[in-house]
Amino acid sequence: MTKKNLTTQLANVTFDGPLLNASGIHCQTSAELADLAKTSNLAGIVTKSATLFPRKGNENPRYHDLPYGSINSMGLPNLGYPFYLDYVQQEKAKPTILSVAGLSADDVIEVLSDIQDSKYQGITELNLSCPNVPGKPQTAYDFVATRKVLERVFEFFTKPIGVKLPPYFDLVHFDQIAAVLNDFPITHVNTVNSVGNGLVVDVAKEQVVTKAKGGFGGLGGAMILPTALANVRALRQRLNDNIAIIGTGGVTTGADVFAHILCGADMVSVGTQVIKEGLGVYDRLTQELEALMTEKGYERLADFRGQLREL
Ligand code: ERO
Secondary structure, eight states: OOOOBOOEEETTEEESSSEEEOTTSSOSSHHHHHHHHHOTTOOBEEOOOBOSSOBOOSOSOOEEEETTEEEEOOOOOBOOHHHHHHHHHHOOSSOEEEEEOOSSHHHHHHHHHHHHHSSOOSEEEEEOOOOOSTTOOOGGGOHHHHHHHHHHHTTTOOSOEEEEEOOOOSHHHHHHHHHHHTTSOOOEEEEOOOEEEEEOEETTTTEESSOGGGGEEEEESGGGHHHHHHHHHHHHTTSOTTSEEEEESOOOSHHHHHHHHHTTOSEEEEOHHHHHHOTTHHHHHHHHHHHHHHHHTOOBGGGTTTOOOOO
8 A cells, every 4th residue: 555645734734634632641750751752643732631730530430442432531740831831842742733722711811921931932722611620610612702712812822822612513603703813924723622520320230430520520531523524514614724733632543534534524433442552552543544544545634634425
């Protein structure tokens, strides 16, 4: 089988292929990040969303594997943004995406100010969609709050920055979030974060499977693929052409990667399946994607990106 041209451009960065880790997956500690640097067919490294101060996160159990995906209630455990800002400036093996999150808009501005003042020239991603911090709503479900925070960000931030979005479920909400995002010079959207506040029930024990928030947590993996694809597609149809899309959610096969790209994704990230299968998943997904492209006569991702047909 001939090797395909899988290179992808996002902002000012060229990636060797379309695949990324989903933020939160194997990217919190130095050791995990070093593993990602060595992982073949992982084109770039996304860091765990970083906050102003280090956080331990929610109590265990906080991740639960399911036959059809996963539920997590991690609660934003991370080493604090200075660690990740330092890391992305040291990392030479692959391009990085520095994910940041705030417990308040003021926190976000403080963290981004330091990134702006640093030597880091790579891509930053503002996570507006963490579902698991008790008492903190997902910012991007509030279109007014989202606009306000982006107005503050773009008063001073001039480096490449995108946003991580929660899944939307109503076409009007796609219109509303796209109208906000199209007013700002963001490089990309990453869609979707986990499907927030699902509830998994262990019938034998008659109890929930994760501890925080009474068992409510973010759903990921195969069960969210159609939701993820709908979000990629709906946003591609509404966002300015110069806003790239990272498709996240539900990828277990090369065909799923293909489907994300067919819906308009520039890059695709993988979360739950990395936990299930290990970092070798990126080799398998790439082989399956290339085999599918060969079967269909495609040489590069641009040959089919966004070309989903309607009936
Ligand atoms: O609980 C978390 O740390 C978390 N889980 C998710 O599924 N998505 C997130 O964005 C997130 C924290 C930022």
